[in-house]
Amino acid sequence: xxxxxxxxxxxxxxxxxxxxxxxxxMVYLSGLAxxxxxxxxxxxxxxxxxLQGSITVVVDPFVxxxxxxxxxxxxxxxxxxxxxxxxxxxxxxxxxDVAGLVEPxxxxxxxxxxxxxxxLIDVALNRNGDADxxxxxxxxxxxxxxxxxxxxxVWLQKVLRLARTSELIAILIxxxxxxxxxxxxxxxxxxxxAVQRDVIEVxxxxxxxxxxxxxxxxxxxVFPALWGGTIGLLLAGITVAVLWLLARxxxxxxLPTVRLHPPxxxxxxxxxxAGAAIASITARVTVMRFLARML
Amino acid sequence: MxxxxxxxxxxxxxxxxxxxxxxxxxxxxHLGPGSYHFLxxxxxxxxxxxxxxxxxxxxxxxxxxxIFNHDVASTPRDELPDLRRRIGVVFQNFRLLDHLxxxxxxxxxxxxAGARRDTIQEHVAELLTWVGLGEYLDAQPRTLSDGEKQRxxxxxxxxxxxxLLLADEPTGSVDGEQGSRILHLFEELNKIGTTVVLATHxxxxxxxxxHPVLHIExxxxxxxxxxxxxxx
Numbered sequence: 001x002x003x004x005x006x007x008x009x010x011x012x013x014x015x016x017x018x019x020x021x022x023x024x025x026m027v028y029l030s031g032l033a034x035x036x037x038x039x040x041x042x043x044x045x046x047x048x049x050x051l052q053g054s055i056t057v058v059v060d061p062f063v064x065x066x067x068x069x070x071x072x073x074x075x076x077x078x079x080x081x082x083x084x085x086x087x088x089x090x091x092x093x094x095x096x097d098v099a100g101l102v103e104p105x106x107x108x109x110x111x112x113x114x115x116x117x118x119x120l121i122d123v124a125l126n127r128n129g130d131a132d133x134x135x136x137x138x139x140x141x142x143x144x145x146x147x148x149x150x151x152x153x154v155w156l157q158k159v160l161r162l163a164r165t166s167e168l169i170a171i172l173i174x175x176x177x178x179x180x181x182x183x184x185x186x187x188x189x190x191x192x193x194a195v196q197r198d199v200i201e202v203x204x205x206x207x208x209x210x211x212x213x214x215x216x217x218x219x220x221x222v223f224p225a226l227w228g229g230t231i232g233l234l235l236a237g238i239t240v241a242v243l244w245l246l247a248r249x250x251x252x253x254x255l256p257t258v259r260l261h262p263p264x265x266x267x268x269x270x271x272x273x274a275g276a277a278i279a280s281i282t283a284r285v286t287v288m289r290f291l292a293r294m295l
Numbered sequence: 296m297x298x299x300x301x302x303x304x305x306x307x308x309x310x311x312x313x314x315x316x317x318x319x320x321x322x323x324x325h326l327g328p329g330s331y332h333f334l335x336x337x338x339x340x341x342x343x344x345x346x347x348x349x350x351x352x353x354x355x356x357x358x359x360x361x362i363f364n365h366d367v368a369s370t371p372r373d374e375l376p377d378l379r380r381r382i383g384v385v386f387q388n389f390r391l392l393d394h395l396x397x398x399x400x401x402x403x404x405x406x407x408a409g410a411r412r413d414t415i416q417e418h419v420a421e422l423l424t425w426v427g428l429g430e431y432l433d434a435q436p437r438t439l440s441d442g443e444k445q446r447x448x449x450x451x452x453x454x455x456x457x458x459l460l461l462a463d464e465p466t467g468s469v470d471g472e473q474g475s476r477i478l479h480l481f482e483e484l485n486k487i488g489t490t491v492v493l494a495t496h497x498x499x500x501x502x503x504x505x506h507p508v509l510h511i512e513x514x515x516x517x518x519x520x521x522x523x524x525x526x527x
Contacts, residue, residue, distance in 0.1 A: 009394040202390050205352055207380035208407045295354055295375065
């Protein structure tokens with residue numbers, strides 16, 4: 001694919017000595033971004049699968065009210081919920097179970113502290129999405145003051161928005177580093193063109209086409225980029241592996257078991273090639289534009 | 296004359312470098328296929344500038360230059376390499392690539408033209424042996440004397456059997472015997488149809504051969520017949 005780089009004098013390309021490291025950084029951050037994106041996607045998929053078609057109705061106890069009063073309000077809420085079209089089932093959680101949910105933050109003695117613990121009703125909706133949640137909220141507000149609906153869809157959309165924003169930021173960082181890598185290639189190639197001007201003119205006058213000369217510079221850019229890209233990929237792999245091991249040890253982890261899908265692996269493996277392609281194309285465009293000014 | 300088959304045709308050509316005054320003015324001449332001309336004139340008269348126009352290193356500032364029946368100004372840029380491959384140039388200061396061996400320097404035109412590696416090796420070694428550098432195939436230019444560099448440069452210019460050979464002082468750095476061998480090589484190439492333009496200050500060379508002379512002085516050109524005193 002690339003001509004041997006014998007026609008260009010060695011030792012001129014000092015300006016490109018940073019190129020492997022910039023490409024390594026680009027590939028490293030791209031690898032992390034790609035891995036983070038993959039993990040986020042899997043987390044969101046798991047949450048989406050778990051929360052789709054369900055809502056939670058919260059019945060807040062009145063201050064100073066007895067449990068029996070709250071239980072009665074929960075029963076009233078259940079009646080309203082079950083009378084709503086599109087509702088498949090409604091299951092109130094026991095007070096002890098609700099206390100268990102906040103136990104990691106408030107401690108084990110929550111029940112004995114007599115705190116006003118909200119009651120939760122887990123409501124399953126049919127998958128058609130035709131349940132009248134607005135009507136339900138209105139009826140609950142009338143029948144059981146102090147109750148409200150927690151629609152997971154809203155929460156999930158916020159999480160999705162956060163995830164998508166994180167992905168965009170990651171892509172933006174990678175693009176900026178790619179631009180920095182391209183700028184480095186442009187700078188190194190221009191230096192090379194200036195240093196090798198006499199050689200280039202001789203090649204030109206002997207009958208070398210622009211593409212022949214450009215290939216020589218491409219070769220000078222591609223191999224350092226491939227080398228740097230491989231280093232970056234290796235470091236990204238090590239970082240991801242360490243993070244995965246740490247995450248796996250988390251108790252009750254939010255992270256799902258990460259599966260390495262073939263497209264993800266192919267994407268990772270292609271990163272050094274992408275870095276090399278950026279270097280190659282940038283060098284080619286720079287040289288061709290320079291040579292176009294010659295006769 | 297305009298419709299005739301000329302290898303090189305200059306019509307009222309002027310040339311300048313940047314905004315400087317013209318170094319060549321109103322140059323008109325035609326070179327037919329298989330012709331042999333000397334190019335003479337005092338230093339700074341414009342010989343190298345004229346050669347630069349002929350080997351397509353520079354555009355004329357006015358007039359028209361036609362090489363191999365292609366008007367240079369109107370020839371698409373991507374067709375110029377094909378024209379250049381038919382021109383062999385011996386540069387005054389050799390312009391060898393210092394990091395390449397003598398063999399690789401001479402092989403350059405063939406490699407650029409996409410010749411096979413074994414063909415390149417065979418032809419280049421044979422030619423370098425012919426110019427007396429058979430033992431220096433792997434030598435780098437910096438280890439060679441000026442005379443040896445000049446022979447490498449000449450070998451590079453003729454390796455691809457150019458139709459037009461332009462030589463700027465090709466015998467300036469070699470001894471008499473080597474100079475004669477080089478001139479003999481040019482004569483032989485000319486006999487098989489190569490058009491030769493040889494720039495030289497050496498009156499003895501001009502007087503030895505009866506080729507016409509393109510004389511350039513203060514940027515203007517005149518074509519002179521040459522009456523040989525000896526040799527050919």
